[in-house]
Structures are given as C-alpha cells and as structure tokens.
Amino acid sequence: MATTTATVIQSNHPPILPKDFSAQQPETIRLYPLSNYTFGTKETQPEEDPSVLARLKRLEEHYEIHGMRRTCEGVLVCHEHNHPHVLMLQIANAFFKLPGDYLHHEDEEVDGFKKRLNERLAPVGSQFSGEGVNEDWEIGDTLAQWWRPNFETFMYPFLPGHVTRPKECKKLYFIQLPKKKVLSVPKNMKLLAVPLFELYDNTARYGPQLSAIPHLLSRYNFEFVDENDNVVAVTPGTPSDHLPRTKVLAGGDDDGQDTGMTDVKQNGYENGDDVL
Incomplete structure (x- = not known):
C-alpha cells in the first residue's frame, strides 16, 4: 500500500532575529485571514445623487443649514497570504470607496459612524446566524483627516492657511476586524479585498486618499494568524512569544504542527479585483 508524505523544506541558514525595534509605536495589531469572514448581499442601495454636481449642490445646502459636513470612513483590515488587505466597495465597476458615509447632523461621531457602517455592511433579517453576525464595530485610531475647503471635488490632507470655514471634513478610522464577522453588501456594489501593494502609489486607479492608506498603516506592526x-x-522587530512553524501541506498524522492554509492561487487576484 503506497503512502504519501509531505516534503518539509528547511533552511541551513535560519534568519537572525533582530533586537526589539518597536519603541514608541502603537500596540501590535492582530490580523485574521480573509477566509474567517462570511460575505453576502442585500437589497440595492442607490446613490443619493445622480451626479457629482448634484452631490456638491446637496453639500452646499447642508452647509447653509448645519455647517461643515462630517464624513466617516473605515479602513477594515484582514490578511491573505500574510499580507494586509483593505476591504473597500466598488460602485459601477469603476468608483472605489471605503465603507462609511457622511453623518446625519444630529448624530454623535462614533455612534453615527457605526450606524453608517451597518447600513452598508451589516446583514439583514435572518440572512445569517452564528458567530460574527452581531459583532459590534471596534472603532480604532483616526488615521487621517481630509478637508474640503470649497464646494469642489478637491480634498486635502491639511487645511490651507487661508481657509477658516471648511465645507467638509472626512475622517478615516482604523477598524480591527474581530476573529469572525459576517458582512453583507448591497447588490449594486462589490466588496473587494485590495492588498496594500496594489494601493501603494496607485493614484491613477484609486485616487490620493485610498492610495495613501499603506502610508497610514505603516505605523502599525502586525501579527498574522x-x-x-x-x-x-x-x-x-516585533516582540513575540510565537514564531512561525513549518506548514505540513499534505499527508502525515496530526502531530500538533500548524497545518495552516493551503496556498491556492486565486483567479483574477493579481490585479486586486477579487469580488467577495
């Protein structure tokens, strides 16, 4: 009877572990694999404005009544093959945006932001059950503030000195996903997992705000599980009691080694266009 064994590749020159190099940094962030999460769809959510001009007109009306508009968006991070990926929405196969939206004028910042996240991504009714369905959002650090000085499309990561009454402030927050989470996206949108290397220095495709996310996340050290x-x-350089172990990819008995995840090529993944 033939048997199948796994080949374990070991290096004759194991890496030299560097001394701790994490002073004055935030707490190390644990990232869970993309495969931990469940994705579904829900009813279409049409855009409120048929055009950019209509959206700017509505911004002007909001400003006249309530003052500066407050917008909140989340940078939701998980990992695939030990590389951070950011979850974002794609509309009409062209326009990319982070989950979130402008706050209603009467809402407090964090509670209002959670409501907007739920509108975009929370499952509805009895669509799903089990772990991760009713997990609350853990709103983390503010990563960036973008300012709209005028009723125009341009936003800046600083407030120009001559501007004392900005029309909108958009804040980006880091959101650490829990171990399990169920997400449901409107049918007229796609939910993408975009790797940092795809976003980096790619303003032509993603614009200045999204392409800056790798810079914003570089302040964190990550632990991938x-x-x-x-x-x-x-x-x-991150202090850790854990070291990665050899992965047995096939065969053998369960001897306590980490079997990890099978390294399977994802169709269409090279361009960061996986649809969840």
Missing part, C-alpha cells in the same frame, strides 16, 4: 489562531508571521 491562521484559521486556527496560530501565529504564522509577525512584523520583523
């Missing part, structure tokens, strides 16, 4: 909660990779 697999579906079984085993730490499989860490940012070099």
Whole structure:
C-alpha cells in the first residue's frame, strides 16, 4: 500500500532575529485571514445623487443649514497570504470607496459612524446566524483627516492657511476586524479585498486618499494568524512569544504542527479585483 508524505523544506541558514525595534509605536495589531469572514448581499442601495454636481449642490445646502459636513470612513483590515488587505466597495465597476458615509447632523461621531457602517455592511433579517453576525464595530485610531475647503471635488490632507470655514471634513478610522464577522453588501456594489501593494502609489486607479492608506498603516506592526489562531508571521522587530512553524501541506498524522492554509492561487487576484 503506497503512502504519501509531505516534503518539509528547511533552511541551513535560519534568519537572525533582530533586537526589539518597536519603541514608541502603537500596540501590535492582530490580523485574521480573509477566509474567517462570511460575505453576502442585500437589497440595492442607490446613490443619493445622480451626479457629482448634484452631490456638491446637496453639500452646499447642508452647509447653509448645519455647517461643515462630517464624513466617516473605515479602513477594515484582514490578511491573505500574510499580507494586509483593505476591504473597500466598488460602485459601477469603476468608483472605489471605503465603507462609511457622511453623518446625519444630529448624530454623535462614533455612534453615527457605526450606524453608517451597518447600513452598508451589516446583514439583514435572518440572512445569517452564528458567530460574527452581531459583532459590534471596534472603532480604532483616526488615521487621517481630509478637508474640503470649497464646494469642489478637491480634498486635502491639511487645511490651507487661508481657509477658516471648511465645507467638509472626512475622517478615516482604523477598524480591527474581530476573529469572525459576517458582512453583507448591497447588490449594486462589490466588496473587494485590495492588498496594500496594489494601493501603494496607485493614484491613477484609486485616487490620493485610498492610495495613501499603506502610508497610514505603516505605523502599525502586525501579527498574522491562521484559521486556527496560530501565529504564522509577525512584523520583523516585533516582540513575540510565537514564531512561525513549518506548514505540513499534505499527508502525515496530526502531530500538533500548524497545518495552516493551503496556498491556492486565486483567479483574477493579481490585479486586486477579487469580488467577495
């Protein structure tokens, strides 16, 4: 009877672990694999404005009554093959945006933001059950503030000195996804998992705000875990009690080693266009 064994590749020159290099940095962030999350669809959510001009006109009306508009968007991060990926929405196969939206004028910042996230991504009715359905959003650090000085499309990551009454402030927040989460996206949108290397320096495709996300996340060290909660990779220089272990990809008995995730090529993944 033939048997199948797994080939374990080991290096004759194991890496030299650097001394701790994480002073004055935020707490290390744990990222869970994309496969931990469940994705579905819900009813279409049409855009409120048929054109950019109509949206700017509505902004002007809001400003006249309520003052500066407050907009909140979330940078939701998980990992695939030990590389951070950001979840974002794609509308009409062309326009990319982060989950979130402008706050209603009477809402407090964090509570209002959570309501907007739920409108975009929370499952509805009895569509799903089990772990991750009713998980609350954990709103983390403010990563950036973008300012709209006038009733125009341009926004800046600083407030020009001559501007004392900006028309809109958009804040980006880091959102650490829990171990399990169920997300449901409107049928007229796509939910994408975009790797940082696809966003980096890619203003032509994603614009200045989204292409700046790798810079914003560079302040964090990450700890990557697999579906079984085993730490499989860490940012070099990060103190950790865990070291990645050899993955047995096929065959053998369960001897306690981390079997990890099978490294399967994703169709169409090279361009960061996976639809969830």
